[in-house]
Amino acid sequence: MKLPRIFIYRLPQDDPRKNTAIKLARFGLAQLVSSARNLPRGSVLLDPTAKSPLTPSDRDTAVHRGLSLIDCSWKRVTETHNRFARDYFIRRRLPLLIAVNPTHYGKPYILSTIEAVAAALYIMGFRDEAIKTLRLYKWGLNFINVNLNYLERYAIGDLSPERELLGIDDVDYGLSQLMKALTGNE
Ligand SMILES: C[S@@+](CC[C@H](N)C(=O)[O-])C[C@H]1O[C@@H](n2cnc3c(N)ncnc32)[C@H](O)[C@@H]1O
Helix, strand or coil: CCCCCEEEEECCCCCCCCCHHHHHHHCCCCEEECCHHHCCCCCEEECCCCCCECCHHHHHHHHHHCEEEEECCHHHHHHHHHHHCCCCCEEEECCCCECCCCCCCCCECCCCHHHHHHHHHHHCCCHHHHHHHHCCCCCHHHHHHHHHHHHHHHCCCCCHHHHHHHCCCCHHHHHHHHHHHHHCCC
């Protein structure tokens, strides 16, 4: 099966030496584009503010139209996605997973760009490619170790770990509270 092409629009809101999107592009695993308009129409956009979770059924769209991301500061994630994540994208949040990158280690949901890309690939059935992607950082494979049970269930379309991790049935409410608490966004 063909792999999805990965496109990232990066706003310069962090230290480029630490930015994981730049590293993905440097190793040829993603393409940086110069504006949100250059992200492919009809592609699956990983948008943490979206209501619908990414599931294995998004795989065909990602393969044919691409997988897009907007890399920005977590403090500006809501305003940025409100501004740039237009209707012509298939907007998807990731199901709940735990970050292991050094900036947000142990925090749920607020992943780095490389963790988000790897998670999406894993859930859509591209496990080897997800592992290859994470090998770019020495902490990368720990993302799989920590999240393996959840990833395996999400990869068969089972979203029940979200309710278990949040400890409540209302996942939308739980995620919006998490985002507010972890990013300072109202
Ligand atoms: C907010 S940026 C921060 C990037 C960070 N500066 C870095 O160097 O990796 C992370 C991006 O990864 C994707 N992402 C992370 N967590 C996500 C989630 N839970 N659901 C959907 N997309 C997510 C989104 O595209 C998000 O904008």
